[in-house]
Amino acid sequence: MEHLPGCLDSIQEQVGPLLGDGVGVMVRDAGSKDGTRDYLAALEMPGLRSVSLPDKGIYDAMNTAVAEADSAWVFFLGADDRLLPGFAQALARLDDGDAVYYGDVVLTSNGQCYDGRFSALKLVYRNICHQAMFFPTALLRSSPFDIRYRTHADWAKNIELMASCSFHYLDIAVAQYCHRSGASGTLEDTAFATDKTSLFRRHHGQLLALCSLTAPLPTALYHWLVGGPGR
Numbered sequence: 001m002e003h004l005p006g007c008l009d010s011i012q013e014q015v016g017p018l019l020g021d022g023v024g025v026m027v028r029d030a031g032s033k034d035g036t037r038d039y040l041a042a043l044e045m046p047g048l049r050s051v052s053l054p055d056k057g058i059y060d061a062m063n064t065a066v067a068e069a070d071s072a073w074v075f076f077l078g079a080d081d082r083l084l085p086g087f088a089q090a091l092a093r094l095d096d097g098d099a100v101y102y103g104d105v106v107l108t109s110n111g112q113c114y115d116g117r118f119s120a121l122k123l124v125y126r127n128i129c130h131q132a133m134f135f136p137t138a139l140l141r142s143s144p145f146d147i148r149y150r151t152h153a154d155w156a157k158n159i160e161l162m163a164s165c166s167f168h169y170l171d172i173a174v175a176q177y178c179h180r181s182g183a184s185g186t187l188e189d190t191a192f193a194t195d196k197t198s199l200f201r202r203h204h205g206q207l208l209a210l211c212s213l214t215a216p217l218p219t220a221l222y223h224w225l226v227g228g229p230g231r
Contacts, residue, residue: 077131
C-alpha cells in the first residue's frame with residue numbers, strides 16, 4: 001500500500017484513455033495484509049483486475065498473470081515503479097508479434113537512463129531492465145519464467161530468448177525504475193549465478209560462456225560507476 005497508489009496513478013496518467021479499451025491492468029498480490037485488497041476492491045479503474053493468492057515467488061506470480069492475460073502483449077511493473085510518457089509511444093510501435101521490444105528506464109536514485117541497445121555480449125555483463133520490456137503474451141505463455149531463480153529469472157529468460165527471436169530496441173524511456181528497494185536490488189540469486197555460464201553456453205556458445213566466467217568483476221565495476229541496478 002505504500003507504493004501501489006502512486007504506481008496506478010502513473011498508469012492512469014500515461015494511458016488512461018486506453019484502460020479497458022486495449023490496455024488492462026492486473027495487480028498480482030501474494031496475499032498481503034496491509035489493506036491492498038480493500039483498496040483495489042474500492043478503486044474505480046477501467047480494465048483493472050487483481051488476484052491475491054499465495055505464490056512461490058515473483059516469477060511464479062508473473063507466470064500466473066501471463067496465463068490469465070487476454071492481451072497480445074505483457075509488460076511488468078513493480079508497485080514502486082512508475083510509467084513515463086514514453087510508454088504510450090512505445091505501445092504504438094509494437095508491430096511484430098514474434099519479437100521482444102525493449103526501451104530504457106530512468107533510475108530513481110540518480111535520474112540516469114538505463115541502458116541502451118543490447119547485444120548478446122552486453123547481456124553477459126548486465127541485464128535489460130524488466131520494466132523496459134514488452135513481451136508477446138503467447139511467447140511467455142509457452143515458455144514461462146524459471147521459478148528456480150529468485151530474482152534473475154528475467155535475465156535467464158532474456159539469455160534464452162535472444163538466441164531464438166528478434167529483440168527490437170526502442171530509444172524511449174518507458175518507466176521509472178526503483179532499483180534500490182525491490183527484490184532484484186536487495187536479494188541474491190545464487191541459483192542464477194551458478195547457472196549463468198551454462199545458460200550462455202547452451203544458447204550462445206562457448207565464447208560467451210567464457211566471457212560469463214569473468215563477468216562479475218566488470219559488471220560490479222560498471223554498476224558502481226554509473227549507479228545502475230546491481231544486476
